[in-house]
Amino acid sequence: MIHTKTNQILLLNPPGSKMYFRDYYCAKVSKAKYYYHPIDLVYLSGRLAEFGNIFVIDAIAEKLSKNECVNQVLNLNPNVIVFLSSAPSYAEDMTFIEAVKKELNHCKIIATGDVFRDFKENALTDNPFLNAILFDFSSDDILSYLKRTTNKIIPNIIYRSDNKLIIGKEKHGKGEWQVPTPQWEKFNLNAYHFPFAQRKPFASILTDFGCPYACDFCPVSTLGFKLRPIPDVIEELKKLKILGVKELYIRDQTFGVNKTRTHQLLDAMHESDLKFSFTALSRTDVLEDSLLIKMKKSGCHTLMIGIESANEEVLHKHKKTIKTSETYQSIKQIKKAGIKVGGFFMLGFPGETRDSVCATAKFARKLPIDYASFNIVSPRFGTEFRKNAIEMGIIETDHWETESSASKPIWKxxxxxxxxxFKLKVKAVRKFYLRPSYILQRILTVRTWFEFKNLFDEGKALLIKNKKTK
Ligand code: SF4
Known part of the structure; x- marks a missing residue:
């Protein structure tokens, strides 16, 4: 394909029967009404801009039906489509994309998403309408594929050429991550909702890619770890400011893990006087007082922490090396800095008993956290945990409904x-959120009407999705 600005590149998050999150190699389904930006497509928008004009359709965020989405795609008439798929949405995504390809036979179609990391060339064999599969959205391998002049092997891409499959291996880097500033203007910022946002509109950003830790259940642990140069991050933030963004969801998986660099980043944000408020994700064992104080000063109001389980033995078995005995103190430290805390919990690790699941739910209620997200352990694609679960015979390999929120457990x-x-999960959610002391505390900490409405809407939707079962 010739490199020309006349290329019309569509970044597509296809429509779906559920509010699928298909991004960052970790499929989920929204547990309430919230929906944030598909981060793979955000960063591909910057990367691919040098190859052509970028268009974005996020059919989930825009609540487009399949017909509406097809019509929009046909109107754009792109010659390249890069779309996201995921394990739970795979079947419906392939049906949708096949229908699009029938109408746009000339169009090159590239798929990306968690499901392909285990399915690889089989996905191309089974779906003749796909031209290529991409395994790392942070790299520039997709450009090498689109600009290629020979059938060379390109890392992180499997593609079809002259009826042959050219298979590039997954290769994730370490060190610096240079990526052009995303084409944020192509995203409809008002279509996205985030439960912890204090202001609107918000944007989801990455200041790094991957994670240096090795938790075996987490797909991000397999992606290497790269840091964006701070001036690049600031340039992106300046662009977002011009677009009217007030709030950020920093989707780095362990914000603060490189302390020196995080101090420098926060200083640069402060000096640029951009005044964003933000939520970030982190671990209890990387946050020290001086960092927390600086984060608060720079606009951080909420931290989401992977606490996972009350059972340290289970955690260490799965290479999450945190000490549960220190969790309470670490959370108190964050709260002391004036930052709210949300905890992620995982219920039902292999071999867990009813009592140990209930102990984790009880642990969550005892911690001084403001929100809790209870998820059923899920053998996510691309993880060592999934491989082990298959070997142990405790999951069906042909079961595709794997997603990290696991609204449907799949264990045997x-x-x-x-x-x-599933009932234990519902009980954990209801017992956590319906405590009178908790409700009172939440109401007292709300500062704005927007925050109140956001919390009310999301809380209501969460409880509807977690209706009491007999
Ligand atoms: S620390 Fe968090 S993001 Fe990193 S590997 Fe573990 S669970 Fe995944």
Whole structure:
């Protein structure tokens, strides 16, 4: 394909029967009404801008039906489509894309998403309408593929050429991550909602890619770890400011893990006087007082922390090397800095009993956290945990409904049934959020009407999705 500005490149988050998050190699389904930006497409928008005009359709955020989305795609008439898919949405995504390809036979179609990391060339064999699969949205391998003049092997890409498959291996880097500033103006910022946002509109950004830790259940642990140069991050933030963005969801998986660089980043944000408020994700064992104080000063109001389980033995078995005995103190430290805390919890690790699941739910209620996200352990694509679960015979390999929020457990031979596990999750959510002391505390900490409405809407939607079962 000739490199020309006349290329029309569509970045597509396809429509779906559920509010799928298909990005960052970790499929989920929205548990309430929130929906944030598909981060792969955000950073590909910057990368691919040198190859042509960028268009974005996020059919989930825009709530487009399949017909509406097809019509929009046909109107744009792109010659390249890069689309996201995921394990739980795979079947419906392939049906949708096949229908698009029938209408746009000339169009090159590139897929990306968690499901392909385990399915690889089989996905191309099974779906003849796909031209290529991309395994790392942070790299420039997609440009090498689009600009290629020979059938050379390109890392992180499997593609079809002259009826052959050219197979590039997954290769994730370390060190610096240079990526052009995303084409944020192509995204409809008002279509996205974030439960912790204090202001609107918000944007989801990355200041790094991957994670240096090795938790075996987490797909991000397999992606290497790269840091963006701070001036690049500031340039992106300046662009977002011009577009009217007030709030950020920093989706770095362990914000603060490189302390020196995080201090420098926060200083640069402060000096640029951009005045964003933000939420970030981190671990309890990387946040020290001086960093927390600086984060608060720079606009951080909420931290989401992967606490996962009350059972340290289970955590260490799965290479999450945090000490549960220190969790309470670490959270108190964050709260002391004036930052709210949300905890992620995982219920139903292999071999767990009903009592250990209930102990994790109880642990969550005892911690001084402001929000809790309970998720059923899920064998996510691309992880060592999934490989082990297959070897142990405790998951069906042809079960595609894997997603990290696991609204549908898929285990077999466990110490309780999937139905029981789901009920325990519902109970954990309801017991956490329906405590009178908790409700009162939440109301007292709300500062603006926007925050109140956001919390009310999301809380209501969360409880509807977690209705009491018999
Ligand atoms: S620290 Fe968090 S993001 Fe990193 S590997 Fe573990 S669970 Fe994944």
């Amino acid at each position: 031979n466990q110490k309780f049934t999937n139905e029981e596990l």
